Amino acid sequence: MKFSGLQLYALAFLIFLYGPILLLxxxxxxxxxxxxxxxxxxxxQWFQNVWNDSDLWQAVRNSLFVALSASVIATMFGxxxxxxxxxxxxxxxxxxxxxxxLPMVLPDMIxxxxxxxxxxxxxxxxxxxxxxxxxxxICTPFAVAILSSAFQSLDQSLEEAAYDLGEGAISTFYLVxxxxxxxxxxxxxxxxxxxxxxxxxxSNFLGSKDKLxxxxxxxxxxxxxSVPTIMALGAVLxxxxxxxxxxxxxxxxxxxxxxxxxNTGGFL
Amino acid sequence: MAEAKQGRFLGSEAAYGLGLVSPTAIYAIMxxxxxxxxxxxxxxxxxxxxxxxxxxxxxxxxxxxASYKVVDGALxxxxxxxxxxxDPRLFSVMVRSLVVSxxxxxxTVALAYPMAYYISFHVAPARKGIWxxxxxxxxxxxxxxxxxxxxxxxxxxxxxNSVLIGIGLIDTPLNMTFNIQAMVIxxxxxxxxxxxxxxxxxxxxxxxxxxxxxxxxxxxRFLTFLRVTLxxxxxxxxxxxxxxxxxxxxxxxxxxxxxxxxxxxxxNAIEVxxxxxxxxxxxxxxxxxxMLIVGLxxxxxxxxxxxxxxxxx
Numbered sequence: 185m186k187f188s189g190l191q192l193y194a195l196a197f198l199i200f201l202y203g204p205i206l207l208l209x210x211x212x213x214x215x216x217x218x219x220x221x222x223x224x225x226x227x228x229q230w231f232q233n234v235w236n237d238s239d240l241w242q243a244v245r246n247s248l249f250v251a252l253s254a255s256v257i258a259t260m261f262g263x264x265x266x267x268x269x270x271x272x273x274x275x276x277x278x279x280x281x282x283x284x285x286l287p288m289v290l291p292d293m294i295x296x297x298x299x300x301x302x303x304x305x306x307x308x309x310x311x312x313x314x315x316x317x318x319x320x321x322i323c324t325p326f327a328v329a330i331l332s333s334a335f336q337s338l339d340q341s342l343e344e345a346a347y348d349l350g351e352g353a354i355s356t357f358y359l360v361x362x363x364x365x366x367x368x369x370x371x372x373x374x375x376x377x378x379x380x381x382x383x384x385x386x387s388n389f390l391g392s393k394d395k396l397x398x399x400x401x402x403x404x405x406x407x408x409x410s411v412p413t414i415m416a417l418g419a420v421l422x423x424x425x426x427x428x429x430x431x432x433x434x435x436x437x438x439x440x441x442x443x444x445x446x447n448t449g450g451f452l
Numbered sequence: 453m454a455e456a457k458q459g460r461f462l463g464s465e466a467a468y469g470l471g472l473v474s475p476t477a478i479y480a481i482m483x484x485x486x487x488x489x490x491x492x493x494x495x496x497x498x499x500x501x502x503x504x505x506x507x508x509x510x511x512x513x514x515x516x517x518a519s520y521k522v523v524d525g526a527l528x529x530x531x532x533x534x535x536x537x538x539d540p541r542l543f544s545v546m547v548r549s550l551v552v553s554x555x556x557x558x559x560t561v562a563l564a565y566p567m568a569y570y571i572s573f574h575v576a577p578a579r580k581g582i583w584x585x586x587x588x589x590x591x592x593x594x595x596x597x598x599x600x601x602x603x604x605x606x607x608x609x610x611x612x613n614s615v616l617i618g619i620g621l622i623d624t625p626l627n628m629t630f631n632i633q634a635m636v637i638x639x640x641x642x643x644x645x646x647x648x649x650x651x652x653x654x655x656x657x658x659x660x661x662x663x664x665x666x667x668x669x670x671x672x673r674f675l676t677f678l679r680v681t682l683x684x685x686x687x688x689x690x691x692x693x694x695x696x697x698x699x700x701x702x703x704x705x706x707x708x709x710x711x712x713x714x715x716x717x718x719x720n721a722i723e724v725x726x727x728x729x730x731x732x733x734x735x736x737x738x739x740x741x742x743m744l745i746v747g748l749x750x751x752x753x754x755x756x757x758x759x760x761x762x763x764x765x
Contacts, residue, residue: 201587272468273469283485284473289746292699294739300726422594425594
């Protein structure tokens with residue numbers, strides 16, 4: 185009895201969680217500009233609008249450029265910090281790692297405004313570059329978290345074996361450690377990429393006239409007429425996000441299988 | 453001797469570690485610590501026209517302040533304003549942010565606990581991964597679109613109202629957006645995955661034989677839960693509370709889209725003061741106050757947990 189009650193609860197929770205996502209495709213194909221039941225009929229008009237909107241494509245290109253740059257840099261920073269924190273003891277370790285991980289718990293608005301005030305004071309022109317600076321800051325903690333667990337699950341005796349067989353520190357890193365954590369690196373990259381793609385506050389305040397996708401979407405929400413188009417766009421984005429995440433999860437599991445450990449949980 | 457010491461340091465573990473962490477650390481110091489320090493200092497300075505005048509004062513926090521303009525080398529007062537904690541409007545924004553994020557935290561964690569419990573105790577081990585995956589997906593999809601969807605669902609001519617009218621339950625649409633409830637629902641939804649994961653991890657760590665022992669010693673299932681499972685999972689609950697509370701108090705998109713009012717929450721107030729209002733010292737004071745509130749609440753919660761709930765040390 186208790187069991188089935190919990191099961192019902194779990195089901196209700198999933199419906200609450202997925203309700204909005206499931207409504208996206210429903211209204212994306214609905215032949216009406218008003219988001220309401222009853223449905224009016226089937227149309228692919230909104231997807232065509234998405235396809236033909238040149239501003240939107242420009243925003244997509246900007247977003248991809250920013251997300252790619254930010255996630256590559258964040259992943260590299262993540263490798264440095266995660267390797268240092270899992271393998272070595274050094275002074276002020278807690279403080280340094282705390283600072284690096286701080287954006288995870290700091291409101292984006294405060295990060296964005298603090299950076300903005302300084303950039304304006306230094307007379308830096310806002311551009312996609314300044315957005316990348318901000319995105320690297322908020323993606324790095326997630327990359328560090330994922331890579332730390334990848335580095336942690338390394339068996340240190342493998343490294344020692346390489347040293348015993350005459351390899352140096354650098355060749356050991358390339359030949360032994362890097363291949364073992366590659367799945368972690370890929371999943372850190374994909375997660376950073378997703379975070380950057382979805383980020384709004386920093387993109388909005390550190391950005392210039394070159395809009396990012398999330399900023400473009402936010403701007404369109406003021407116009408009731410473009411609501412169904414945004415729904416169609418949302419449906420496409422959700423599908424892409426799910427595909428990316430499935431890929432990240434696949435690599436994470438392969439990484440776990442490679443280091444011979446048991447799968448103990450999700451991304452975080 | 454200094455040389456020998458340096459030589460020992462260069463070859464040491466500490467040097468390797470510091471060297472390896474330095475690119476990331478330097479980036480964080482330059483682009484995070486320095487700007488945050490700048491904001492902290494700015495909050496004690498004087499507001500000028502499109503600038504900050506380096507004159508120390510406390511009135512951005514308490515009391516009455518004034519903005520100045522430089523005319524022919526002299527400071528001319530342009531406008532008076534009240535400090536962050538003295539202005540009733542700004543004070544109420546801070547209180548509202550605190551109330552909303554506390555409500556969101558309670559709702560989210562209370563809803564998340566049974567879900568985490570279900571996955572940990574009732575889902576077969578082989579299928580736990582897929583459940584966790586299902587729960588984390590919504591978190592990784594576009595946040596702006598989520599908030600917007602809730603707006604469409606709760607809106608005046610939105611999904612819920614059209615369904616309720618359609619089945620004849622109500623005649624006039626209900627007003628469900630642009631208030632605190634709408635913010636709470638939307639935020640509770642977006643932070644649900646954050647709350648489930650730490651609780652789940654804590655539940656997974658519980659030695660199942662302890663539960664059997666509890667029942668063997670004559671406790672009912674419910675009492676076993678209350679006296680064994682719940683206390684042992686408190687670490688996860690604390691983590692969940694902090695993970696939900698901290699970002700919600702500074703959320704910008706949800707209050708902007710479904711919150712109503714000119715600036716419903718702290719983040720919106722910071723935006724208005726810093727950009728449209730061109731009052732960077734006051735905006736900084738609010739930002740610093742927000743960080744203080746978050747820090748104090750976190751410490752308070754950790755302390756309460758240790759003191760009364762016999763949580764982890």
